[in-house]
Amino acid sequence: MPKLDSSVGKVELENPSILASGILGETAESMIRxxxxxxxxxxxxxxxxxxxxxxxxxxxxxxxxxxxxxxGLPNPGMNEYRHVIEKLKSEPGHIIIGSIFGKDEKEFGILAEAMSSLKVDALELNLSCPHAKGVGSEIGSDPDMVERVVRSAKEHSSVPVWAKLTPNTDDISALAMSAENGGADAIVAINTVRAMAISARLRMPVLSNRYGGMSGRAVKYVGLRCVYEIYESVDIPIVGVGGIYTGEDAAEYLMAGASAFEIGTAVAEKGPEIFSAVNRSLHSFMKKEHYSSIQEMTGLAHRQT
Ligand SMILES: Cc1cc2nc3c(=O)[nH]c(=O)nc-3n(C[C@H](O)[C@H](O)[C@H](O)COP(=O)(O)O)c2cc1C
Structure with missing residues (x-):
């Protein structure tokens, strides 16, 4: 029987499907769900x-x-949010990745220390939100900045550090290599693709911020390309994210080079039941295709070209 357990470096997972940042991540109750x-x-x-x-x-x-x-990255700030993590940690066995964002290496250092002191299992550095001023992809598309931020987070953290990268760049491999040089334990790809919607009737952009980030089915092939490129450039594990709705979508990310994957928009659209549905369909795919482990599938699309 195929086994779904997986690991991202030192982080061991019972199965490879992880809730992506920003979806249901505001309260302990929604994450427990x-x-x-x-x-x-x-x-x-x-x-x-x-x-x-x-x-x-x-x-x-x-x-x-x-x-x-x-x-626009609404959040209660680290001091207040610590209660959410403490509540999550009160039930043992949950794998919790604490996502943080800041404007420079100093802020990331402060946040890395605070978040890792709450005994989360890893940190995810948001170097990739495409619509917030002075943070996210505005700093995360500069390879030197990525390296400095990751190094600072590593220096101030007692847990593994994952760098979440932006697809809004012409060279995501360069960003991944900088993260690896800074000491990242894993790469997460991708965050949303910078985009906009316009209402022809109102003759204006739909979002109040005009520009936003696109996610869901529309970005799966961008995500796959990014994970595939990153796998050829670095030796650290990759977590794939972008447009995963089914076990076969997940298998595609694994074969592109991911060791685990995150699900965002599909959870928002279909509810948290999507996790067991994706796990079930990934398991049947593996059984049908005679794969026994996640590890066996990781990077397979590279070996066959
Ligand atoms: C409503 C919404 C809020 C998000 N908030 C965050 C966030 O706070 N931090 C972050 O790193 N990514 C955030 N993301 C990006 C997702 O974590 C994910 O990288 C992206 O949506 C692609 O995956 P998906 O197609 O499965 O949604 C957000 C996405 C959405 C749709």
Missing amino acids: AVNNGAGGVVTKSIGVEPRDGYLNPTIYSFPDGLLNAM
Whole structure:
């Protein structure tokens, strides 16, 4: 029988499907619901040093193949959010990845120390949100900055550090190599693709911030290409994310080079039950195709070309 357990470096997962950042990550209860529905781990909402309101509505635009969002990284700030992590940690056995964002290596250092002191299983550095000023992809598309931020987070953290990269660049491999040079334990790819929607009737952009990040089915092939390129450039594990709805989508990411994967928009669209559905369909795919482990599938698309 195929086995779904997997590991991302030192982080061991009962199964490879992880809740992506920003989806259900605001409360402990919603993250526990994801785990109870089969998620192998959860990534928290991205948390900054100070509380932040985010943008005015409309912040989300839904279309048949996914979502556009420009939430503006609303969050209660690290001091307040620590209670959410403590509540999550009160039930043993949950794999929790704490997502943090900041404007420079100093802020990432402060947040890495605070978040890792809460005994999360790893940190995910948001170097990739495409719609917030002075943070996310604005700093995460500069390879030198990526290296400095990762190094600072590593110096201030007692747990593994994952760098989440932006696809809004012409060379995601360069960003991945910088993260690896800075000491990253894993790469997460991708965050949303910078995009916009326009209402022809209103003759104006739909989102209050005008620009947003696209996710869901529409980005799967961008995500696969990014994971494939990164796998050829670095030796650290990769977590794939972008447009995963089925076990076969997940298998494609594994074969591109991922050791585990995150699910975002599909959870928003279909509810947390998507985790057990994806795990079930991945398991049947593996059985039918005679794969016995996740590890065996990782990177397979490279070996056959
Ligand atoms: C509403 C929404 C909020 C998000 N918030 C965050 C966030 O706070 N931090 C982050 O790193 N990514 C955030 N993301 C990006 C997702 O974690 C994920 O990388 C992206 O949506 C692609 O995966 P998907 O197609 O499965 O949604 C958000 C995405 C959406 C749709």
